[in-house]
Amino acid sequence: MSELEHPPTIPTVVATAMEKDFGVPVTGYLLAAVDSPPVLMGTIFGDAAGRFRDGINMRTSRVKQMLFVDGYALFRTRTGSVYVVVTWAPGGGNIYMNRIYH
Numbered sequence: 001m002s003e004l005e006h007p008p009t010i011p012t013v014v015a016t017a018m019e020k021d022f023g024v025p026v027t028g029y030l031l032a033a034v035d036s037p038p039v040l041m042g043t044i045f046g047d048a049a050g051r052f053r054d055g056i057n058m059r060t061s062r063v064k065q066m067l068f069v070d071g072y073a074l075f076r077t078r079t080g081s082v083y084v085v086v087t088w089a090p091g092g093g094n095i096y097m098n099r100i101y102h
Contacts, residue, residue: 008055014045017086022069027081028052032089038062040075040083049081 010018014029027049030042040060044052052058060083065076073085 010045010054011086013086017072017084018046020070020072022072022074022082022084024074024076024082026074026084028058029084029086031087033085033087034089040085042083042085042089044083 011031014031017029018026025048026046028044028047030040030044033040033042040063041057044056044058045054047054060075060077060081062078063075064078067074067076075083075085077083
């Protein structure tokens, strides 16, 4: 059976994040995120825009803003999308503290 017939299940950590009210509409939730300025990369779940299937690796547009809500890092992109980082990739993927926003 193909991936289309059996889409990946939502990981528990993502489902937990999806239950939170972040105060802004969330476009998607990223697992194993890598901060690669000016973009983020990761495995997306719950894409509200319908562009990506759950469990697909993706790259955001340019990140314009970062904020923390309840221990999660939220990133707003140039296009207005908001991504919640649920987990960072092992090995220093969370270098977001070095970002400079213009």
